[in-house]
Structures are given as structure tokens and as C-alpha cells.
Amino acid sequence: MNLKDIADLLWKDPNDENWSKFREILLKSNAKYYRVVYIKELKNKDNLKDSYAELYDSKQKLLAKIPIYKKTKSGIEGATYYLRGLYNINKV
Amino acid sequence: MIEQNLNELEKRSIYIIREAYSRFKNIAALWSMGKDSTTMLYLARKAFMGKVPFPVIHIDNGIDFPETYQFRDELAKKWKLNLIVAKSKIKPEISGFSCCGANKTIALKKVMKEKGFDALIVSIRRDEHGIRAKERYFSPRSKDFKWNYKDQPAELWDDYTSKLDNGGHIRVHPMLDWNEIDIWRYIKKNKVPVNPLYFSRNGYRYRSLGCTHCTVPIKSNAKTLDQIIKELKVTNVEERSGRQQDKEKEYIMQKLRAFGYM
Numbered sequence: 001m002n003l004k005d006i007a008d009l010l011w012k013d014p015n016d017e018n019w020s021k022f023r024e025i026l027l028k029s030n031a032k033y034y035r036v037v038y039i040k041e042l043k044n045k046d047n048l049k050d051s052y053a054e055l056y057d058s059k060q061k062l063l064a065k066i067p068i069y070k071k072t073k074s075g076i077e078g079a080t081y082y083l084r085g086l087y088n089i090n091k092v
Numbered sequence: 093m094i095e096q097n098l099n100e101l102e103k104r105s106i107y108i109i110r111e112a113y114s115r116f117k118n119i120a121a122l123w124s125m126g127k128d129s130t131t132m133l134y135l136a137r138k139a140f141m142g143k144v145p146f147p148v149i150h151i152d153n154g155i156d157f158p159e160t161y162q163f164r165d166e167l168a169k170k171w172k173l174n175l176i177v178a179k180s181k182i183k184p185e186i187s188g189f190s191c192c193g194a195n196k197t198i199a200l201k202k203v204m205k206e207k208g209f210d211a212l213i214v215s216i217r218r219d220e221h222g223i224r225a226k227e228r229y230f231s232p233r234s235k236d237f238k239w240n241y242k243d244q245p246a247e248l249w250d251d252y253t254s255k256l257d258n259g260g261h262i263r264v265h266p267m268l269d270w271n272e273i274d275i276w277r278y279i280k281k282n283k284v285p286v287n288p289l290y291f292s293r294n295g296y297r298y299r300s301l302g303c304t305h306c307t308v309p310i311k312s313n314a315k316t317l318d319q320i321i322k323e324l325k326v327t328n329v330e331e332r333s334g335r336q337q338d339k340e341k342e343y344i345m346q347k348l349r350a351f352g353y354m
Contacts, residue, residue, distance in 0.1 A: 034158065036304040045181065048155070068155060068304075077179065078154020080304055084162040088289060090309060091296055 003029050003055060007064040015071050019082050022066070027085070031055045031063055034086040045069075045076050053083060060089070098278055101270055105132070106139040108229055108252075108266040112211055113145060115254040116262065120147045120176070121213035122200075125160045125287055126301045127275050128215040130167070132267055134284045136213075137171065146213070147174040149203060151196045154179065155303045163287045170285075178203040201237055204261060211254075211262045219271045220331060227265050228252075235259030272331050273324045280317040291315050300331050 006022045033056040040047045048069040055063045070079040109132075112119055121136065121144070123129045136144045150164060168175040180199030204212070218225040226241050230252035233239055245253040254262060270278075279286055289298040296309035310329065314320040 036155075038305055042305050070154075077181075078156075080155050080158055081161045083158035084165075086158055087293060088157060088159060088309075089294055090304075091294075 001025060003031060003064040007055075007066045010066050013071070014067050014069055014076075014079065019070055019079060023082050026055075026082070029055075029063070030057045031086060032058045033060060033089045034083050035089050036068060036080065048076060048078060053080070055083075055086070056089065094277060098274060098281060101274055102135065102138075102278070104269060105135050105266040108264065109136050109139050109213065111252065112213060112230070112262075112264040112266070113140070115252075116211035118207070118209050119211040119213065119264070120149050120207070120209045122215070123148045123150055123164075123173075123175075124215075124301065125150070125156075125164050125167075126215075127279060127286055127290060128217060128267055128270070130286065131270075131275055131278060131284055132213065132215040133171065133173070134282065135266065144171065144173055147176050147207070149176045149178055149200070149212075151180050151199050151203075152177050153181075153196065153199075153303055155305055157287075157289055157301070157304055157307075159289050160287060160301065163285070167285055176203060176207070197237065209261060210256060211264055213264045213266060215267045216265055217270050217272070217275075218268050227263075227268060229265050229268060230254060231263040231265060232257060233260050233263055239263075273321060276317060276321050276324065280321065286317075290320065292319075299329075 001021070003025060006018070006025045009018050010022060035054045035056070037052055037054065039050040042048065042051075049067070051068050052065050053068050054065050057063055068079055069076045121129070121132065123133060133144055133148065136146075148168075164175070167173070178199045180196050203209075216224045216227060218227065223241070226244075228244050228247050230247070231239065231244065232253060232255070234257050247253075256262060267275075278284065287301060289301060291297055292312045292315045295311060295313060297312040297314060298307060298309050299312070301307060312323060314323045
């Protein structure tokens with residue numbers, strides 16, 4: 001399974017198990033940078049579903065787009081914690 | 093002169109932290125993993141023989157920068173911090189960018205109530221924002237976290253209040269007198285660990301850190317501590333120019349702080 005496969009899986013079901021799998025694959029991948037994109041203003045947690053992170057390699061080639069939320073028993077929560085180790089390349 | 097100034101600031105902050113620790117039964121500190129609160133923790137370690145003796149709270153909305161989480165986990169382990177992660181929810185409390193601030197306040201209220209803290213060390217500085225300039229070193233908050241900035245203790249001759257309202261708490265502000273450039277000079281002098289987001293990458297760096305939603309980087313080529321200090325000597329741009337909540341109506345920060353925001 002590569003980053004694209006796990007990204008697809010996360011879009012279908014961003015549960016704890018899939019995020020753990022993502023973490024393992026991310027650490028073995030050549031992803032180096034990330035960019036977080038918010039489509040809508042965050043007025044409630046559901047707006048997180050419209051947002052995503054783009055993962056890039058060292059030449060800043062786009063590798064995958066992933067969600068930035070996790071499904072939990074009580075609803076959804078932010079999941080940028082799983083991107084630890086990557087470098088931010090957000091611009092103004 | 094700069095050296096003497098830094099020593100004075102350090103002494104004063106350590107005095108306030110020690111004073112707060114001795115006066116309150118159950119005190120905690122807020123840690124955002126930014127430069128100010130990390131410097132405050134460094135000072136607390138210096139004040140108490142290398143160990144931060146109180147719990148450190150991170151109000152986590154789940155969308156902080158990955159670098160921030162990594163920095164938190166590494167430093168908490170290295171400095172043996174008693175870290176409390178209080179998860180905050182995203183709800184339309186006020187609206188727009190300010191919702192983050194308001195929701196962080198809800199999470200803070202919850203953890204304060206659960207743990208029964210009677211005082212909270214917060215690393216705000218007077219030069220950051222007009223409303224923060226109105227703060228006292230020991231600042232009372234009511235039971236529902238309200239701050240009455242029109243009626244505050246005078247603090248003459250270092251006479252700080254530790255009188256609590258029924259169910260209220262005291263905010264302790266040991267970093268009030270520091271400027272942004274003082275913080276960076278101190279970090280450089282003492283090799284205080286710092287979040288990597290502050291350094292320039294691809295021509296951009298973060299000057300003030302919030303979450304991924306409300307913070308944008310500024311154009312900068314400062315890749316080292318010396319370059320950041322050099323940049324700050326000549327900049328005309330406000331420190332929190334990359335923080336969206338500060339760009340809303342001028343009184344929004346005043347409103348947020350009156351509600352209990354950090």
C-alpha cells in the first residue's frame with residue numbers, strides 16, 4: 001500500500017485504524033512537505049470535512065491529498081497530529 | 093545594555109513565577125509551544141532547579157501545525173513536563189476566525205474545573221496587543237472566567253493580589269514586560285529550544301503561531317536567530333499580522349479576553 005492508496009482509504013473512512021496505517025506508510029514514504037488548505041471558514045467541526053492537506057516530496061511534487069480530520073465515537077476531530085515530521089510550505 | 097536588560101527581565105519573571113507558585117495551592121501554566129510560553133517554561137525550570145513543578149496545559153483543537161505537535165512531544169519528554177492535553181471542540185461560538193479563540197476558552201474552562209486549578213500562568217506580553225497592555229501581573233478572573241479590565245488591582249510596590257473570587261482564579265503573567273525582540277535575544281543567549289516554524293523556508297516564516305486555520309506566514313528570509321533579530325530591528329509589520337483573529341474588528345481581542353481567552 002502506498003500513500004495514494006492510504007489517502008483513498010482515509011477519504012472513505014478516516015478512522016483511528018486508518019490513520020495509524022497512514023502514519024506507518026508516511027514514515028516510509030518520500031513525503032517531505034505538507035500544505036493545509038481550508039475551503040470554508042471553520043464555523044463548526046463539519047467544515048473540517050471540506051479541508052485537506054497536500055503532501056509533497058523533496059522536489060515539491062504533489063504525492064497525495066488527504067483529509068485532516070478523524071472520525072471518533074463522539075464525532076470528528078482534527079488530525080494534523082498525524083503529519084508530524086513533515087515541513088510546512090503554506091504561503092500567504 | 094541589552095545584556096543588563098535581559099538579566100533584569102529574567103529576574104523579574106522568575107520572581108513572579110516563584111511568587112505565584114508559593115501563593116497558590118494548585119497552579120498550572122498554559123503552553124502553546126510558541127516562543128513566549130516556551131521561554132516562560134525555560135524560566136520556570138531555572139526558577140525551580142531544572143524542573144517545572146506545575147502541570148503544563150496545551151489546549152489542542154486538533155489542527156495545530158504538525159511541527160508544533162512534534163515540538164511539544166519532544167520537549168515534554170526532554171524537560172519531563174507534566175503535560176495535560178485539553179482537547180477543544182470547534183463550535184460556532186462567536187463566528188468566523190474568533191470561534192477558535194472562544195472554543196479554546198471553553199476547553200480551558202473545562203480543564204480548570206476538572207483539575208481545580210486556582211491560578212494559571214499565561215505568557216502574554218504587553219507589546220503584543222493593545223488589550224494585553226492593560227493586564228496586571230496577577231489578574232483576577234471571575235467564576236465564569238470574565239475579566240473586568242476596568243476594575244483591576246493596582247499592584248503598587250509589587251503588591252500582587254492573590255485574593256480569589258468565589259470559584260474564580262488568578263491569571264499570572266510573568267512575561268508582561270518582555271518585547272518580541274527581548275524574547276529572541278534571550279532564546280539566542282540561552283539556547284532555548286524553539287518551534288522550527290519560526291524560521292524561514294521558501295521565503296516565508298511564521299512570526300506568531302496559532303493553529304493551521306488561523307495563522308498565515310509572513311514573507312521573510314530569516315533562517316537563523318541572528319537573522320530574526322536583525323529583521324525585528326527594522327520591521328514595521330505588527331507581530332500578530334499573520335493571526336486572523338487580530339484582523340477582525342478592533343475590539344474582538346478585547347471581547348475575547350473579557351470572555352476568558354488567553
